[in-house]
Amino acid sequence: MNSIRKEWKSFRIVIIYIIIGALWIVFSDKVLGYFVSDSKTILKLQTIKGWFYVLSTGILLYYLIFRQLGKLEKANLRLKESEVRWASYVKNAPNIITVINTDLKIKYTNRINEVSTLDMFIGKDINNFIASESLLSALNAIKRTLSDGSINFYENLFIDDNNERWFTNKVGPVVIDNKIDSLIIISSDITEQKRIKEKLEVERELQSAIFDSIEEGIVVCDENGVLNRFNEATRRFHGLPEKPIPAEEWSQHYNLFFANGINPMKKEDVPLYRALKEGKVSNIEFVVKPVNGEHLSFVSSGKKLINKTGDCIGAMATMHNVTEQKKAENEIRDLYSKLEQKVKRRTEELEIKNKKITESQQALAFLLEDMNESSEQLRKTNEKLETANKEMEAFSYSVSHDLRAPLTRMAGFSSIISELYKDKLDEKGIHYLNRIIASSHKMEQLINDILSLSRISRQEIVKSEVDISVISEEIINKYQKAEPERITDIKIEESIKIFCDPKLITILLENILSNAWKFTSKNKKAIIEIGKAIINNTNVIFIKDNGVGFDVKYSDKVFLPFQRLHTESEFAGTGIGMATVKRIVRKHNAQINVESKIGRGTTFYLTFTNK
Amino acid sequence: MVQNKILLVEDNEDDVELVELALSSGLIANQLDVVRDGAEALDYLRCEGNFENRNSKEMPALILLDLNLPKVNGLEVLKEIRSNEKTCLIPVTIFTSSDQEKDIVESYKLGANSYIQKPVDFQKFKEAIQQLGFYWLIFNKKPIN
Numbered sequence: 036m037n038s039i040r041k042e043w044k045s046f047r048i049v050i051i052y053i054i055i056g057a058l059w060i061v062f063s064d065k066v067l068g069y070f071v072s073d074s075k076t077i078l079k080l081q082t083i084k085g086w087f088y089v090l091s092t093g094i095l096l097y098y099l100i101f102r103q104l105g106k107l108e109k110a111n112l113r114l115k116e117s118e119v120r121w122a123s124y125v126k127n128a129p130n131i132i133t134v135i136n137t138d139l140k141i142k143y144t145n146r147i148n149e150v151s152t153l154d155m156f157i158g159k160d161i162n163n164f165i166a167s168e169s170l171l172s173a174l175n176a177i178k179r180t181l182s183d184g185s186i187n188f189y190e191n192l193f194i195d196d197n198n199e200r201w202f203t204n205k206v207g208p209v210v211i212d213n214k215i216d217s218l219i220i221i222s223s224d225i226t227e228q229k230r231i232k233e234k235l236e237v238e239r240e241l242q243s244a245i246f247d248s249i250e251e252g253i254v255v256c257d258e259n260g261v262l263n264r265f266n267e268a269t270r271r272f273h274g275l276p277e278k279p280i281p282a283e284e285w286s287q288h289y290n291l292f293f294a295n296g297i298n299p300m301k302k303e304d305v306p307l308y309r310a311l312k313e314g315k316v317s318n319i320e321f322v323v324k325p326v327n328g329e330h331l332s333f334v335s336s337g338k339k340l341i342n343k344t345g346d347c348i349g350a351m352a353t354m355h356n357v358t359e360q361k362k363a364e365n366e367i368r369d370l371y372s373k374l375e376q377k378v379k380r381r382t383e384e385l386e387i388k389n390k391k392i393t394e395s396q397q398a399l400a401f402l403l404e405d406m407n408e409s410s411e412q413l414r415k416t417n418e419k420l421e422t423a424n425k426e427m428e429a430f431s432y433s434v435s436h437d438l439r440a441p442l443t444r445m446a447g448f449s450s451i452i453s454e455l456y457k458d459k460l461d462e463k464g465i466h467y468l469n470r471i472i473a474s475s476h477k478m479e480q481l482i483n484d485i486l487s488l489s490r491i492s493r494q495e496i497v498k499s500e501v502d503i504s505v506i507s508e509e510i511i512n513k514y515q516k517a518e519p520e521r522i523t524d525i526k527i528e529e530s531i532k533i534f535c536d537p538k539l540i541t542i543l544l545e546n547i548l549s550n551a552w553k554f555t556s557k558n559k560k561a562i563i564e565i566g567k568a569i570i571n572n573t574n575v576i577f578i579k580d581n582g583v584g585f586d587v588k589y590s591d592k593v594f595l596p597f598q599r600l601h602t603e604s605e606f607a608g609t610g611i612g613m614a615t616v617k618r619i620v621r622k623h624n625a626q627i628n629v630e631s632k633i634g635r636g637t638t639f640y641l642t643f644t645n646k
Numbered sequence: 647m648v649q650n651k652i653l654l655v656e657d658n659e660d661d662v663e664l665v666e667l668a669l670s671s672g673l674i675a676n677q678l679d680v681v682r683d684g685a686e687a688l689d690y691l692r693c694e695g696n697f698e699n700r701n702s703k704e705m706p707a708l709i710l711l712d713l714n715l716p717k718v719n720g721l722e723v724l725k726e727i728r729s730n731e732k733t734c735l736i737p738v739t740i741f742t743s744s745d746q747e748k749d750i751v752e753s754y755k756l757g758a759n760s761y762i763q764k765p766v767d768f769q770k771f772k773e774a775i776q777q778l779g780f781y782w783l784i785f786n787k788k789p790i791n
Contacts, residue, residue: 432746436714439743443764443771444660450768451667479766486745 052092059088131202131222134209135161137181142217161220166192176206180218184208190225200226252333252354254307255340258347262286262307269354272333274325287326294320296330310337311350320357332361431489434482442482446475477607484611487542488596491618496536498623503576504531506541507548507565514552521561528566531576533643535623543619546612547578547639553606554582554637562636573642581636590629650783653706654680655687655723656741657715661764665710665741668768668775679706684718687711688726691733705736708782711758713742713749721752728757735789737782 063084071077125132126145133156134143141156141164156164165173169191176187186207193200202222209217246253252269256262262285265275273289291300302308306319317336324330337352449471457465504527511525533540548563555561562581567574585593585600592598596614620627624644631637652669656662662680669678681687687709689695693702709727713720720740727733737759742749745763753761762778765771 432744435746436742436744439766440658440661440714440764443743443766444658444664446766447664447667447768447771448660451664475766490747 056088056092129223131220131224133161133220133222135177135218135220137215137217139177164193168192173204176204177218177220180206180208181215184210184215191222200224201229252356253351254354255349255351256307256311257349258311260302260308260311260350263349272323272325272331272354272356274328289323289325292322292324292330294322294332296322296324296332306335306337307350307352310352311339311347314339316352331356331358333357427489428493431486435486438482439479442475442478446472446479449475477609481609481611484609484615488611488615488618491539491542491615491622494539496539496622498534498536500532501535501537501540502530502532503540503544504529504565506537507544510541510545510548511552511563514549521556522559523555523561523563526562526564526566531565531567533576535625535643539619539622543616544578546616550612551578551580551582551637553608554584554601555580556582556606558582570640576641576643577638578641579636579638584631584633584636586633587631590631593629594627651677651679651704651706652708652710652779652783653687653690654678654710655684655715655720656680656710656712657682658712661712664768664771665775668772669779671772671776683716684720684723687715687723688718691727691730702732705733707737707788708778709736709738710741710778711738713740713744713753721749721756724753724756724758737786739778739782 064081067077067080067084071080128145131144131146133141133146136142139161141159141161144153144156146156147153161177162170169189172189173191176189179185179187186205188203188205190201190203193202201224203225204220204222206218206220208215209219247267249266250268252272253266254262254269255264265273265285273285275285275288291305292298293300300321303312306316306321309316309319315338319335320332321335322330322332333354334357335352335354337350339347340349340351342348449468453465453468453472460468507527515521515523551563552561555563558581564579566577568577569575583601589600593600594613594617597610599608599610601608617627620641626642628640629637630640654662654665656665666678679690681690686696690697690700693700711720711723715723720742724738727736727738738757740753740758740761741764743764750761762774765774
């Protein structure tokens, strides 16, 4: 177009010149004919006119040529400058610019440095500089540009000095005279971008893994309040399917309610949206009811999300599942109300009882007054008892000392008479003297027994495990030694152990066994048996003899002091032994029973507690 | 034989007589010195009062001590005997009608060598006195100084 216009322009100038020239030739002579009629002058003038024409067109031509030449020169200069500038641009361009011919051979590249020279590229096939992985896509793009002149892109991997570098390439046609002369490929190094992208990818994966592993629900929306992220826990809470579904479909799977689980929540009441609008919300209770699932209770807190430049980019809210807690709370509330009812009922009952108690208390107060009087009396009685105890002790002492001393003398002098003055007494005198001696022995026995009884009453008991079989055996052995002529059958069960005071139990056994020994003395063969038995589910120890026995109607009297069931001439004794036994039994909180039949023998049953 | 002397501390005349009788019927004839109460016993041992002229080197080989004594009682006499350097080694036998546990324990605590309750039976009484004599005066070994 440009060149046509230029041609036309030049052509027009020539035509104008021809017209003006022709008009000059035709009309100048005619005009001259009007003014000058002299032919000579006309000839002269015509010559001058011819010279003038030549001169003026010469000047015009000069001017035109001069100007055009100047313009040409300037244009050439500018072109040269532009070429240099463009070469510099291309050379220094941050991108790699490669020009290839239509046969895909490299025509030019700016990829030259200390290592690579232009010779290494020029005339080489572009295929040599594309890694095989990206060759296909590169050739496709290049072919497309070649065929339709469109601009195409491809990515390729370039391994340079063992460095993997990624490039993105733009292929465009260089069109000259409406024909694709060559192709220009502009390559940008995107290795860093790629690395950053990969890093970002990893980061994003980590983030979403963390996001999904949190047991608390987390929901995020964008600045317009459109839900765009749910973590795994939230997906579960809301009953969303396993497979990902678009955010706009989420709300079809659940309904939201206020904490009572009845009133539905509008969008503007949802904690996440409130966080977006209000900037911050905390501890809002609400209920999520998945379409196919149980309703769950949550406590939610949220915050508006602000980027570095201070713009709102959305909001997030956490959801803490409090369903179990709520259930427990409800149970507690139920229990509490039941309890309250119970308490109320009990309180009423108690009030009634209280009334009764108040009445009883009044009665008690009167009773207490009486009791105070009684305890005063008791105190006085105790005092008396203490005095009596002291008197008893003094009495025991005088019995043992003051009564014994004269007895010793009586017996002593009587013995001396019967020894030294035997010859001077007749048989009767000796008999009386012996009676005195016997009586004094009897009295000594009595004193000893009384002392023993009072001593037992005062003695503290110290319990331990005692083998009464061993003790009984020793006692019987002693009796057998004293009267070896007696025929006896003694059966003592082995290892009868009870928890008792060993000293007192020895006294007890001595008393019972001495009776058994004594009351079997008239038998041909005395049988004494000691053993264990279970009577009425209770462990008892029995001491059985086949002696004279006694009438069962006196069995209450057996344990009374000075109470005897036999005459002195039948069996000697003081009547204190069994009273002593009873006292020892009482001191142990034990029990003693007796069974007896005249002529058949007597059995004592002892029941001891374990402790 | 100074060593064979027995000192009997006894307020009752009858008991003194019985002890004398018991000793006299035995095989060993011991010299028996008798004092009637605790104070007199201490005078005897210290050679004071009525016993001023007693040879202070002649100490009894055995003291038979009753507990129930007028003025100074038997336990006090025993305490005094044991606390005096001159008499502390003399064997003392308590010879009394009491068999109270506390008397027995107290006597031993104060250093009695034995405790005998006067037997009512005179045969046993005699045996006790004679055996005491045998044991303490014949068998028992005493320090010379």
